[in-house]
């Protein structure tokens with residue numbers, strides 16, 4: 231039987247997930263598209279042939295004709311809706327972050343542990359991007375020797391909303407790096423510091439962070455939400471024996487007028503096209519088999535990203551290096 235999926239949130243990411251469910255997840259069907267704005271829900275539902283539309287997410291999660299849920303509504307709704315899915319006994323692929331608050335992440339972890347089963351897969355899709363997969367392999371096969379440092383750049387053309395802040399660069403954008411770097415290195419962070427250069431205008435300036443892992447490795451992350459020229463993510467992992475860098479991803483380059491031109495993606499949906507599809511198919515297997523995908527982010531990983539972000543926000547405000555203080559990992563997430 232088909233796995234009937236509800237997509238909650240019909241914004242940029244909700245629309246993308248609805249499309250992936252409808253066209254590229256064999257074994258899944260798009261049952262409901264839910265959005266506070268029913269007109270917006272209807273548009274996405276019609277574009278991808280959903281069976282129904284709705285505007286109340288809790289009611290959608292409870293429906294008997296919904297087997298699994300994808301949450302792509304605003305950040306502050308992620309944890310409450312994940313909790314509703316756990317209580318309804320339905321698997322959920324929840325967009326990142328699990329919550330901007332680590333305390334709220336703990337309450338979702340608590341709920342999963344009480345039920346004694348994992349229900350929440352987090353949408354940290356970079357774990358499924360082939361460049362990070364190969365970096366992780368380079369460590370695991372011993373090719374790199376001991377990993378020493380990882381350099382990361384994360385640039386967007388411009389901030390999505392005019393009220394985007396430096397703190398949001400840390401709580402909304404940087405969690406991708408926080409998650410994928412600790413996944414690749416297989417460690418946790420101990421300290422974080424954060425700095426911002428001055429811009430000439432009122433736009434959010436880049437945030438530059440330095441993290442130290444508990445194993446004594448260094449990680450730097452530049453988040454530039456107003457890079458102007460394109461969506462550009464780079465990383466280099468430096469080991470004692472070798473170094474591995476992400477390649478620029480492009481199918482063509484154009485040669486004309488005594489020059490070479492290669493285009494940038496406008497945003498993450500194209501750069502991570504394959505990663506989203508791998509991630510969503512892994513979610514479908516999770517729904518089918520009850521086995522949590524080996525590569526995916528769990529609530530524990532969501533908690534780790536949230537604690538790191540909170541420490542980063544404090545570090546940025548104080549100008550001081552700040553401890554990343556996590557609870558010890560519950561056996562349940564081992």
Ligand code: ISE
Nearest residue numbers: 385386402403404406455498
């Ligand atoms: C956004 O929320 C994302 O998830 C994108 O992947 C990221 O590039 C962007 O900076 C974030 O704000």
